[in-house]
Each structure stands twice: as structure tokens, then as C-alpha cells.
Amino acid sequence: MPAQRKPQLLKQLESYVHKELQIISSSEPQFQEQRLQVYQDAFGCFIKEFKTYQPLLSAIKREYENTIAYQQDQIRELEPLRSHVRSVTEECERKVQARWEEERSEIGALKTEKHQLQRVIEAMKEKETATQAVVERLQSDLSAQYLQYREQRDARQLLIWQINDLTRGSVEEEHPADGNSDTRDPVQLQLSLKVCRRDLTTAQEELTRMKAEYWDLVPRRNWDALEQTHQQNLSKVESDHLSDLIDSESPEKSTLTVQEFRMALRTAFPLKSDEEINELVTSAQSDPDGSDDSISSQRLHSLLAESVEAGPPALEESEGQAAENPVQATD
Structure with missing residues (x-):
């Protein structure tokens, strides 16, 4: 636009902006913020001159300023993070570089060790081949030597047998009468x-x-001796008891009831069973002096006298009972 046609307000604003920008040095730390402040002041003067558009222009200016302030706050918040990211990046790069150097040295050492191990393996394979050849040769030598030893042992055994046969034959020729001597193999x-x-x-x-x-068993002879002694003692006790019964019987009482006779028999013969007692009672009732209700006491005296005269049982009976009873000793 030509200079003669510029409005007075425009000239003043351009002069103000030019003068303020000349004052600001580009080496200052907040150079851009100062330049923005100059333009903001010029824009504020421009808004004041236009009363009709002042609300709209003020709102536009305020929105721009808020946005710029928000962006500046974000920049301030992100500035430490950017520096931290920069430092972390540098640290990681340094570590990666150091690790790469270490790995490169380790890779070189491992390659060297691998070549050495390969040479050792080759040497061990050659040694194993040589050892296997030696083992096979020794096995063949051992087999041959074992065969020689076995043949030698068999020959020696055969020679010993021949010598024994010759010695035995010479002994038999020299001593033909010694046929009973022990010449077993x-x-x-x-x-x-x-x-x-x-x-x-x-x-x-x-x-x-x-x-x-x-x-827990006792010898049979001891059992027989004990059984015989027991029978003798039992017979002696029974004989004494029968003698006492015979002596104690009252001569005045000539008859006994069947129950009294049965009780007397049980007392006199404790070893007899009920069947034997019943047989004696029946036999006494069948006597001429007896009846179904009473039995003569003479019959009891005769039975007791017969038992006393019979004496102890024979040894054969005790041996028979011992044969029927077990010989096991009781605890």
C-alpha cells in the first residue's frame, strides 16, 4: 500500500512495532515471547480503536492468548521429560555400546575357545582311534593267551590223572594184599x-x-510214671475213703432208700459215671433183699468191700489211659 494512503492508526502501529522489535535482542533467552508481547500490545491498541468490533476481537485475542498459555504450560511440563528422555537415551546408547563392546570381546573369546575345543576334539578322536586299535590288539592277544592257558591246564590235568593212575597201579602191584585200602578218587x-x-x-x-x-512236651516215660503215681495215690485215697465209709455205717440201719444208696455210691466211687452208678443201683434193686423203694445196706457194704479188696488199678490200665490222653504238659 502506498505511504500516502495509509491511515494514521496504521502508521502509528507499524512505527510502534518496528521500534519495539528493534529494542529486543535476538540473543535474549525469551526472545520469541517478547516479540509476541509487542504484537499483542499492537493488536490491543487496534481493538480499542474499533468500538463496534471490540467484543469480537477481544474474544478472539483472549482465546488465542489462552491457547498460547496452555501450550506454553504443556511445553514447560514436557521440558523436564524431554531432558530426561534425552539423558535416558544417551545412557541407553552408552550401555548398548558398552554391551556391544563386551559381547564383541566375548564373541571373539568364544570363537577362539571353539577353535581350541575343535582341535582338542580332533586330537581326542585320534587318540580314541589309536586306543581302540590297542584294545582290539590286546583282546586278540588275551584270547590267544587264554587258549594257551586252557590247553596247558587241560594237559596238566591229564598228566596228573596219568601220574595218579600209574602210581595207583604201581602201588597195587607192590601191595596186592592191600585190597581193602582206601584208594577212592x-x-x-x-x-x-x-x-x-x-x-x-x-x-x-x-x-x-x-x-x-x-x-512244651514231656517224655512219654515221665508221663507214664506220673500217671501211675497219680492212679496209685487216687486209689489209695479212694480206699481210705471207702474204709471210712464202711467203718462209719451204722449197723442198726439195715435198709437205705434209693436216693441214699445213690448218694452213698457217688461218695464211694467219685470216678464212676452216672451210667455206672445207675447200673449198680439197678443191680442192687434186683437182689432178693432189695426193692424199688429200699435197698439193703449189706449190698452197699459188699460193694465197698469188693472195691477195697480190688486195690489200685494195674499198670497196663494206666498205660492205656496215658495212651488215650495227650502227653502235652500244661503251663
Whole structure:
């Protein structure tokens, strides 16, 4: 626009902006903010001159200023993060570089070690091949030597047998009368010894088993002796008891009831069973002096006298009872 046609307000604003911008140095830390402030002041003067558009222009200016302030706040908040990101980035790059240097040195060392191990493996393979060849050769030598030893042993054993046969033949020729001498084969003697030892072991096991099974039993002769002594003592006690009963019977009482006769028999013969007692009672009732309700006391005296005269039971009876009873001792 030509200078002669510019309004007075425009000239003043341009002069103000130009003068203020000349004052601001570009080396200052807030150079951009100062330039923005100059233009804001010029725009404020422009708004004041136009009363009609002042509300709208003021709102536009205020919105721009708020946006700029918000952006500046965001920049201030992000500035420490940017510096932190920069420092972290530098630190990571430094660590990556150091790690790469370490890994490169480790890779070099591992490659060197790998080459060394490969050389060692090759040497061990060669050594293993040589060792295997030596082992095979030694095995063949050992097999051949074993065959020689076995043949030598067989020949020696055969020679020993021949010498034994010759010695036995010469002894028999020199001493033909000694036919009863023990000239058995040593191998046969060893076999006989093994059999004897096995039989001895079997006998010892059987003896141990017998002791374990029959430790609570007594010998038969001891049992027979004890049984005979018991029978004799029992017979003696019974005889004494019968004698007492015979002596204690009242001669005045000539008859007994069946119940009294039965009780007297039980007292006199405690070893008899109920069947035997009933037989004696029936036999007494069948006598001429007896009846169904009463029995003569003479019959009881005769039974008691017969029992006393009979004496103790014979040894054969006690042995028969002992054979029927077990010989096991009671605890």
C-alpha cells in the first residue's frame, strides 16, 4: 500500500512495532515471547480503536492468548521429560555400546575357545582311534593267551590223572594184599563230603524245628510214671475213703432208700459215671433183699468191700489211659 494512503492508526502501529522489535535482542533467552508481547500490545491498541468490533476481537485475542498459555504450560511440563528422555537415551546408547563392546570381546573369546575345543576334539578322536586299535590288539592277544592257558591246564590235568593212575597201579602191584585200602578218587571224596555236610545241615534244621514245636512236651516215660503215681495215690485215697465209709455205717440201719444208696455210691466211687452208678443201683434193686423203694445196706457194704479188696488199678490200665490222653504238659 502506498505511504500516502495509509491511515494514521496504521502508521502509528507499524512505527510502534518496528521500534519495539528493534529494542529486543535476538540473543535474549525469551526472545520469541517478547516479540509476541509487542504484537499483542499492537493488536490491543487496534481493538480499542474499533468500538463496534471490540467484543469480537477481544474474544478472539483472549482465546488465542489462552491457547498460547496452555501450550506454553504443556511445553514447560514436557521440558523436564524431554531432558530426561534425552539423558535416558544417551545412557541407553552408552550401555548398548558398552554391551556391544563386551559381547564383541566375548564373541571373539568364544570363537577362539571353539577353535581350541575343535582341535582338542580332533586330537581326542585320534587318540580314541589309536586306543581302540590297542584294545582290539590286546583282546586278540588275551584270547590267544587264554587258549594257551586252557590247553596247558587241560594237559596238566591229564598228566596228573596219568601220574595218579600209574602210581595207583604201581602201588597195587607192590601191595596186592592191600585190597581193602582206601584208594577212592579225591573228587568222589569231595562229593561225599558235600553230601555229608548237606545231610548234617538238614538234620540240624530238623532238630531245631523239633525243639521249636515240642518244647512244651514231656517224655512219654515221665508221663507214664506220673500217671501211675497219680492212679496209685487216687486209689489209695479212694480206699481210705471207702474204709471210712464202711467203718462209719451204722449197723442198726439195715435198709437205705434209693436216693441214699445213690448218694452213698457217688461218695464211694467219685470216678464212676452216672451210667455206672445207675447200673449198680439197678443191680442192687434186683437182689432178693432189695426193692424199688429200699435197698439193703449189706449190698452197699459188699460193694465197698469188693472195691477195697480190688486195690489200685494195674499198670497196663494206666498205660492205656496215658495212651488215650495227650502227653502235652500244661503251663
